[in-house]
Amino acid sequence: MPDASYWLTILLVTTIVTAGSAVQAAIGVGLNLFAIPILLLIAPAYAPGPILVASAFLSILALLRVPAEVDRRELTFSLSGLVAGTAAAAIFIAFVDTRYFVQLMGFIIVLAVGLIVSGLSLQITSRNLFAAGSAAGLMGTIAGMHAPPIALLYQGQPPERVRGSLLAFVIAGNLLSITALWSVNRFGLAELYAALGLLPGVALGLLLAPLLVKHIDANRIRTAILLTSGLSGSVLLFGL
Numbered sequence: 712m713p714d715a716s717y718w719l720t721i722l723l724v725t726t727i728v729t730a731g732s733a734v735q736a737a738i739g740v741g742l743n744l745f746a747i748p749i750l751l752l753i754a755p756a757y758a759p760g761p762i763l764v765a766s767a768f769l770s771i772l773a774l775l776r777v778p779a780e781v782d783r784r785e786l787t788f789s790l791s792g793l794v795a796g797t798a799a800a801a802i803f804i805a806f807v808d809t810r811y812f813v814q815l816m817g818f819i820i821v822l823a824v825g826l827i828v829s830g831l832s833l834q835i836t837s838r839n840l841f842a843a844g845s846a847a848g849l850m851g852t853i854a855g856m857h858a859p860p861i862a863l864l865y866q867g868q869p870p871e872r873v874r875g876s877l878l879a880f881v882i883a884g885n886l887l888s889i890t891a892l893w894s895v896n897r898f899g900l901a902e903l904y905a906a907l908g909l910l911p912g913v914a915l916g917l918l919l920a921p922l923l924v925k926h927i928d929a930n931r932i933r934t935a936i937l938l939t940s941g942l943s944g945s946v947l948l949f950g951l
Contacts, residue, residue, distance in 0.1 A: 720753065720754075721908070723753065724750065724753060724757070724908065724909070724912070725908075725909075725911055725912040725915070726912070727745075727746050727749050727750060727912070728742070728746055728750075728765060728909050728912025728913060728916065729912040729913075729915040729916045729919065730745065730746075730916070731743075731744075731745040731746040731912075731916065732765075732769050732912060732913045732915070732916020732917060732920075733915075733916035733917070733919040733920045733923050734916075734920075734923065734932055734936060735769060735773075735916070736769070736773055736916060736917050736920035736923075737920045737921075737923040737932070741932075741936050742762075742765065742766055742769055742913075742916075743762060743766055743855050743856045743857075743858070744820070744823060744824070744827075744856065744936060744937075744940045745936050745939060745940055746762060746765075747759070747762055747816070747820065747854065747855050747856070748816075748817065748820050748940055748943030748944045748946070748947055749939075749943050750762065751813060751816060751817075751943075751947055752943065752946065752947070755812075755813055756901065756902065756905050757905055757909070758816065758854070758855050759816070759851075759852065759853065759854055759855035759888070759892065760855075760889060760892050760897060760898040760902040760905075760906065761902050761903075761905040761906035761908075761909055762855045762906075762909065763851070763855050763885045763888055763889050763892075763906075764885070764889060764903075764906035764909070764910075765906060765909040765910060765912070765913050766855070766881065766885050767881075767882055767885035767886055767889075768910060768913050769913045769916070769917070770878045770881045770882045770885065771882055772913075772917060773874075773878055773917075774874075774875075774878040774879065774882065777874055779871055779874045779875035779878060779879075780869070780871040780872045780874075780875040780876075781875040781876065781879045782872070782875075782876065785835060785840055785876065786876070786879055786880065788837045788840035788841050788844070789840040789841070789843060789844035789847075789861060789876075789880055790844060790880070790883055791841055791844065792840065792841035792842060792843065792844025792845035792846075792847070792848065793844040793845070793847060793848045793857075793880070793883065793884055793887060794848065794887065795841075795844075795845050795848065796844060796845035796846060796847060796848020796849045796851075796852070797848035797849075797851070797852050797884070797887050797888055797891050798848075798891070799845075799848070799849060800848060800849045800851075800852035800853050800888075800891065801852060801891035801892070801894060801895050803849075803853070804852065804853065804891075804892070804895050804897060805895040813947055814947060814948055814950070815853060815854070816853065816854040816855075816947060817944045817945065817946070817947025817948030817949075818944075818948050819850050819853055819854035819856065819944075820854060820856070820940060820941075820943070820944030820947065820948075821941060821944040821945060821948060822850075822859075823850065823854075823856045823859040823940075823944075824937050824940050824941040824944065826859040826860065826862075826863060827859055827862065827937060828937060831863055832863060832864075832866045832867065833863050833864050834864075835864050835865070839864060840864065842860075843860040843861050843863065843864055844860075844861070844880075846860040847859075847860045847861050847880070847884055848884065848887070848888070851884045851885070851888045852887075852888040852891050852892065855888075857880065857881050857884035857885065857888070858877055858880075858881055861876065861877060861880050862877060864876075865877065
């Protein structure tokens with residue numbers, strides 16, 4: 712029979728995923744960036760595969776419930792890059808020493824935070840869409856974060872277009888990365904069970920998101936998420 716520490720871990724993990732899901736549903740960023748580094752500090756088994764499943768579930772529900780606009784031509788170019796980046800990441804993961812995998816994920820998390828706060832904005836061209844898609848495939852498959860490179864292209868665009876482009880891309884990216892991880896034996900039954908354990912937190916987060924929007928300042932939430940993610944990623948990278 713599970714002891715008290717087991718249930719405490721389950722409660723902690725559910726709380727983290729609930730908070731990340733609520734923030735992402737409210738302001739568009741949060742689950743992967745916030746949850747992954749903290750979950751890795753609890754147990755490496757939670758990322759990248761299980762959190763990718765949770766993120767796909769959240770993104771599908773979000774795409775169904777909020778106004779969104781998808782440009783199929785742009786999505787085609789970004790998905791072409793995604794396939795290339797995901798394939799490269801799968802090959803890399805198959806040969807990387809697992810002892811350094813957590814540090815690598817920490818580096819990518821810190822990089823993702825840096826991209827978001829950089830203020831860098833790129834033009835939406837076929838070349839940039841392919842390049843951003845490739846970078847997202849690498850980052851998403853290795854560390855569970857597809858959105859930051861694509862988000863650089865859509866800064867300043869209408870909210871419906873940003874949501875549609877990011878959500879559609881992230882859904883495809885998550886599913887493709889899960890398949891890639893499975894192909895190199897990094898996603899099996901253990902990861903599937905871990906993923907299922909994250910889904911209640913996603914559902915609770917979606918329920919709490921409207922309250923978050925009404926009562927908490929979005930800019931403060933975003934700043935807190937980025938600070939927490941950057942600190943947690945640094946701990947993973949440097950082992951502080």
